[in-house]
Amino acid sequence: MADRQDRRVAVFGAGYIGLVTGACLAELGHRVVVRDIDPGKVRTLQAGDVPIYEPGLGDMIARNKERLRFTLDIGEALEGAEVAYVCVDTPPSVSGDADLSRVWSVVRSLAGAAHLRAVVVKSTVPVGTGARARAALDEAGLTGTGYVSNPEFTAEGRAVSDFMHPDRIVIGADDPAAGALVAELHEGIDAPVVTMDVRSAEMVKLAANALLATRISFANEIATLCENTGADVTEVLGAVGLDHRLGPHFLRPGIGWGGSCFPKDSEALRQLASNTGFHPMLLSAVIDVNNIQKRRAIQRLKDVLGDLAGREIALLGMAFKPGTDDMREAPSTVLASRLAAEGAHVRCWDPLARHDKAEPWLSATRYASPEEAMGGADAAVVVTEWPQLKDVDWTRAATAMRQPVLFDGRNLLDPVRMRELGFTYMSVGRP
Known part of the structure; x- marks a missing residue:
């Protein structure tokens, strides 16, 4: 068997997952070629720059430049490769199903690469995709190439750390040798390797994200009940989280969940269930609660300001979470759209997010600091819990705003202090 350090790996897709996967595999000692279809992205990476913000990723890529290359050429990526990773995105289609067109494009491009020992899909796909992929590989002449589902469990803002220090490595394989090879690629990572069939591995990612989303939506429902009864959700869920059977993780209310995973994967799982003739009542409620939560902030502002037409509203934070520039399914986009529909003018601040192509932000005015965004505003909303907001x-x-109205959608600030400073202060589930 070849030495682990000599493994050749092709990674298809230079997005968040592809770049992190390629960089981390190179860090583990493998020789990796990442292939993407975007010439601009590939040129940027070849020049030593990283087109996305992810802590530690740029340093890791630079540190492994002798083992990590980027290309537009399929042949270059596959030359000598033993393993091909599929890390392309699978956005929702018009029907709500996952759009697997990029996955199938990669699979078709592997035709003739019979030297591959394994094709590994890290993209989040519906259960049953592996069986179709297996048939497609056989049709492409890769009958001796194993198929492996190796779902990712990385969170943006800490994706590098999550890859190198995971809770578990899930491997679903139709061929034990291919599964063992993928496990070997992860040598050097201290985590349990959980092996299973392909369909179960495909379900793990969807189920895990749906459960996390459920905890957040539950926290938001309890927060609303606390608002209606005078209880303090911080105290309530703090005590609930001390139960060893439950734990505190993801029991924080807020303005709603977003990002590239929770909305897409929850909807994909609901659609998957519907396609089998089953209506997932709990999951549907989880999604509905989240959709409503994003809009409740607008009503809270109207309760204080009345008609929002002509009002200046500052949104503090645009990215769906701190530590990333990702705007995908960010709650801020819903808020911006709803405020515009109410006739308000939107001001915004975020240290990283790029909103040049986000339609709800085209009419918004962006400011370099939170203080500038709030100057002359009728109200402000804490949308993303950036630590910089604690230093404002x-x-x-308060004196610079036209009206010192603040809705803290992340419960980031101290209610007593903010009211002492003169704010009409509102938060989520706190009296």
């Missing part, structure tokens, strides 16, 4: 001079902000 809120005394000056």
